Structures are given as C-alpha cells and as structure tokens.
Amino acid sequence: MPVPSVMLGSSGVFVSMCCLGTMTWGDQNTELDAHAQLDYYVFESGIKNPFIDTAELYPVPPKRETVGRTEVYIGNWLEKHPEVRPKIFLASKVSGRSPRGWIFANRQDPPGEDGETRLSRDQILTACDASLKRLKTDYLDLYQLHWPERGTPTFGALEYKRSMDNDDDVSFDESVGAIGELIKAGKVKHWGISNENAVGVMRFLESAKRLGVPPPVSIQNDFALVDRRFEQDGTAEACSPKSSGVENGVSLLAYGALAGGTLSGKYHEKKDTDKARHTLYPEFQSRYHSQGTMDATKDYVEAAKKHGLSGVDLAYGWAATREYMGSVIIGATTMEQLKANIAAFEKTIPKELLEEVDAINLKYERPYFRGSERLGRNMPPPKKKEL
Template identity: 85%
Template sequence: MPVPSVMLGSSGVFVSMCCLGTMTWGDQNTESDAHAQLDYYVFKSGIQNPFVDTAELYPVPPKAETVGRTEVYIGNWLEKNPGARQKIFLASKVSGRSHRGWIVANREDPPGKEAHTRLSRDQILAACDASLRRLKTDYLDLYQLHWPERNTPTFGALDYQRSKDNDDDVSFDESVGAIGELIKAGKVKHWGISNENAVGVVKYLEAAKRLGVPPPVSIQNDFALVDRRFEQDGTAEACSPQSSGVKNGVSLLAYGALAGGTLSGKYLEGSKGDVSKSRHKLYPEFQSRYHSQGTMDAAADYIQAAAKHGLSGVDLAYGWAATREYMGSVIIGATTMVQLKANVEAFEKEVPKELLEEVERINLKHERPYFRGSERLGRNMPPPEKKEL
C-alpha cells in the first residue's frame, strides 16, 4: 500500500505519515549524504506530500561548532533544486530556554553576542529570520517551539519539581504573540509545540484564543512502543478535538519511534549490523534512555513478535505508530540510504490485528521500560547488557 497522507491538525494541509527527520545531518551525515537522502525521499520514493523536519539547533548532539549546519545543508539543496520548495512541507524549530548562548550568537551572520535562549518575542522573531536565511526560503510551513520556557519534565525526565520553577518565565502570551506576528508577515504558515505536556497544550491553546492567533496544529513529542507517555499522561486527551476545541485537534508528530535505533534490533545480541558508527556508540550519554536495559529487554520481545508475522522491528515500530488515531506524522531518521529506504518501506506495510493485540500484551509486561537502567537512575551507569533475540 502507498504511504498514507494525513491532515495536520486544523491546518487543512495534508502531509505524509512518513516525515523525513534531519538531526544527524552535519554530524553523523555529510552534506552529500543529506542531499542524497532528500533526493530519494522527495523525488524517488513515491511519497506524496513530502514533509521535512529540522531545527535551528541541529545537528545533535548540540555543539557550538555545528549549530545551524543542518538548515544550511537543506538550504543548499533547495537552492540547487528549483521548484523543490513548493513540493515539500518544511518545518523548523526555535530553541526553548537554555544556557546554550551560542545558539543565539549563531542567529547573526557573522555570529554575534551570546545570550541564554528564551521563547521571548525578540528571540522568536530573530530565530525565525535566521532559519529562513540558512534554509534559503522566505517562509516555513510549520514553525515549532522546540521545548518549553518553563520548568517542566522534558527529554526523558519523569517528575516535576516545584523548587526548580523560575520567577522570570516568558509568558505564553508573549511567545504566541510573536508567532502571530510571523504568521501575519507571511514568514510562517502554521505553528506547533514540541516536548510538551497537557499543561503546555492547554496554556498555548488558551493564549492563542485570547490573542486571536490560529491554534497550534501539531505537537512533536517522544513516542514509541517503549515510551507511550503521550497517550497515558493526558497529553493526547488535551490535543483531542473535544478537549482542545480545535477541529481535527492538535496532531502528534512522533520522534524517537525506533528508540534511537534500538527497536531495529541492531544493538541486540546476535545482530549482524555494524553499530560502531551508530549514535548510541558515538554518544552513549545522549538520549541514553533509548538504550536502557529495560528498553533493550522490551525491544527483544517486540522484534520476536514482529518476526512471527514476517515483519521487522522497524516495520512494527513505525507501522504501529502510524495506527494511532491522533498521529499526524512519524519522523524517521537514517544515517545510511539502506536505513532510509527500509524506514520508508515500513509505512507501506500493514500491521495485522493479531500483532497489534500482542503489542498490548508486551506493553503490560514492559511498562515504561525507558526508565529501568536509564539516565533517570544516574548518568554514569555502565552500558546495558546485550539482550539475545
């Protein structure tokens, strides 16, 4: 079956269920690699309504010497492919609150003065202009707030700690007001949020309604077979048409659906794949939740279940995510063309009902596996033992 397209929130725009992620371009991938992936995904894969997602922060892990490089690669590709800009739905992100002053400095060319990143009006406007310059385009189809301004659990953290609240948070109204300005100026068509929870969804929806700004069309969150917090902690409900008051609701853009590659099986004992240049090996402390012992154990069970139906772990991970009723698009990532093609092909396969039922049984056995033997218990833990298939 062809890769399906889905309407993204209240945008009225259809995008591919398979979104091309770009966060390794400029670190694990060269510019030539990036352009080859874009050529395949946009022109050769047969995907309708191609959707490309990036961010001012990329590539990851974030570093001063590489920040913004991913957008530059995409901009160079757009420049040498006239007409491609109108063919793709292009998304980027502005950084939330952080001490990474070099992100702010990189918004100027040549780099300017460093300052903490914030979701203030001035910073959102400046960040958007910088992304447009690097991407060599005059508009973004989707502009996302990459992570929250306020103190709240993000990136694998579990617990909210009131003692860490700030007394100088930029207001939701100021952030949304800046987005409204970008929409009126024609620089942004639609907007979304990222790494958010039910509180953030409600607050942003309320601010948009107060200010007369269109509501967010999407929320980009970590979501996978091994991390279903989005549908369990009230966030999916807050995004629903009924709760949000928004026609078609706020769509999920799922990242991490392969748990950084763990659900492909390549890190499991008996795998024949070369992982020497993989993210978990190069940067074991980055997103270590993706290769916690609990995640490894769960991955082995999911892959065994998929194999009984003639599917790979990749097929199941992406195919299952695509069945969720609130899904707008599943973001894929690849460092090789072989991986990219396998990822795209996964969306062309159907996950049988019997396997979906087995997924629920495995989920009960491995509830929140990310957090067993993960960075939540200590960032300097030894690597997990390999789990046999």
C-alpha cells in the same frame, strides 16, 4: 499500500505519514549524504506530500561548531531545486530556554555574542529570520517551539517538582503573540509545540484563542513502543478535538519512534553498530538504550518476526496506527536505512500483532526508565525564590 497522507491538525494541509528527519545531517552525515537522502525521499520514493523536519539547533548532539549546519545543508539543496519548495512541507524549530549561549549567537551572521535562549518575542522573531536565511526560503510551513520556556520534565525525564519553577518565565502570551506576528508577516504558515505535556497544550491553546492567533496544529513529542507517555499522561486527550476545541485536534509528530535505532534490533544483533548513534554518543539520549528499553526491544522484535516483519516495520507501522498521529519522523544515516524506514509505512500491522504489542507493553511498564537515571530534569537550573 502507498505511504498514507494525513491532515495535520487544523491546518487543512495533508502531509505524508512518513516525515524525513534531519538531525544527524552535519554530524553523522555529510552534506552529500543529506542531499542524497532528500533526492530519494522527494523525487524517487513515491511519497506524496513530502514533509521535512529540522531545527535551528541541529545537528545533534548539539555543539557550538555544528549548530545550524543542518538548515544550511537543506537550504543549499533547495537552492539547487527551487521548483520543489511549494511542493514540500518544511518545518523548523526555535530553541527553548537554554544556557547554551552559542545557539543564541548563531542567530547572527557571523555569530555574535553568546546569550541565554528564551522564547521571548524578540528571540522568536530573530531566530525565525536566521532559520529562513540558512534554509534559503521566504517562509516555513511549520514553526515549532522546540522545548518549553518553563521548568518542566523534558527529553525523557518523568517527575515534575516545584523546585523546577522559575521566577522569570516568558509568558505564554508573549511567545504566542510572536508567532502571530510571523504568521501575519507571511514568514510562517502554521505553528506547533514540542516536548510538551497536557499543561502546556492547554495553556498555549488558551493564549492563542485569547490573542486571536490560529491554534497550534501539532505537538512533536517523544513517542515509541517503549515510551507511550503521550497517550497515558493526558496529553493525547488534551490534543483531542473535544478537549482542544480545535477541529481535527492537535496532531502528534512522533520523534524517537525507533528509539534511536534500538527498536530495529541491531544492538541485540550487534549488526552495523560501529558508527551508530548510541555507539558514538553513549551518554546522549541514554533512555533509548537503557536496560528496560533493551529488554522490551527483544520481545517486540521477536513478535514482529513471527508475523514476517522487522523491528523497523513494527516500530514505525505501529506508531502510524495511532488515531492522533499526524506524521512519524524517521531518521537514517545510510540510504539502506532510509529505504527500509520508508518501506515500513507501506506495510500493514495485523490485528494479532497489535494485541501482542499491548501485552508486551503491560509487561514492561515505562521501559525507558528502567536502568536509567532520568527521573527529573529542568532546563535551565531552577532559580530560587527570594524570601
């Protein structure tokens, strides 16, 4: 079957269920690699309603010397193919609160002085303009708040603690108001949130309604066979049409659906892993190769093989079956991987395998966090309240 398209939240726009992720471009992938992937995905794969996701921070792991490089690569490709811009759905992200001063500095050309990134009005407007310049486009189809302003568990952390709270958070209204300005200016068509939970979803929806800003159409969160928190912690319910009060709800954009490549089974098979992310950067996204993840992966891959499918087929195909899914973000460092990733969306996951998946899920409760230290994280370090 062809790769399906889905309406993204309340946007009224259909996007491919297979979204092209870009976060390795500029680190593990050269500009030539990036353009080859774009050429295949947009021109050769047969995908309808192509959807491309990036961020001002990319590539990752984030570094001063590479920040913004991914957007530059995409912008150079768009400059070569100006006729394509109206035909693709292009998304980027503004960084949340972070002490990484060089993200802030890179919003100027040439880079300016370092500074803490915040989701303030001025910073959101400045960051958007910088992304548009690098991407060589006049507008973004989707602009996302990459991670929260407030102190809350993110990027694989589990526990919220009151000590994470900050005294000086930028308000939800200020961030949403800035997005509203970008929409009115024609620089952004739709907006979304990322690395959020049910609390954030409801607060952003409340602010948007109060300010007369269109609601967010998407939430981009970690979601995989080995990390089903989105559907278990109340976030999926908060995003539903009934809870959100938004027609068609707030759609999930799933990243990490392959757990950084782990769910392909290649690390068990020790196949083509010399230049793989977890080999090059073992401390980055360690949850993707914790002992629990590795144990669960073995069972998932074996179950897939019994039905004539690969680990890649199951990981992406299962994610695409979720009723709240807007698009699943793929990532590849080789053309072979890219083609296999896209092909996974053309296959059907049989009912029997879906039942086996649920049984394996019950066997491994939160496998990401077995053999992992990821219990709580706050960005930035908490500021103590004065007595």
